[in-house]
Amino acid sequence: MDEFRKGDDVTWNSHGGQAEGTVKKKITTETEAGGRKVKASKQEPQYLVKSEKSGGEAVHKPDALHEK
Secondary structure (H helix, E strand, C coil), rough: CCCCCCCCCEEEEECCCCEEEEEEEEEECEEEEEEEEEEECCCEEEEEEEEECCCEEEEHHHHEEEEC
């Protein structure tokens, strides 16, 4: 599993192709983020990322993200 930090530049697969953006924060608790309920934990964290292209925010599991 990859570990990312706030400010890391990352890429991920999107319905429109490859997306690029920046990690805004690591989520380790159940919360609302990126417009949905996130079931994250310290053992299974997720990451809030901001898209460079759209400016939108989304939450992704670490295995969906790749270092840019």
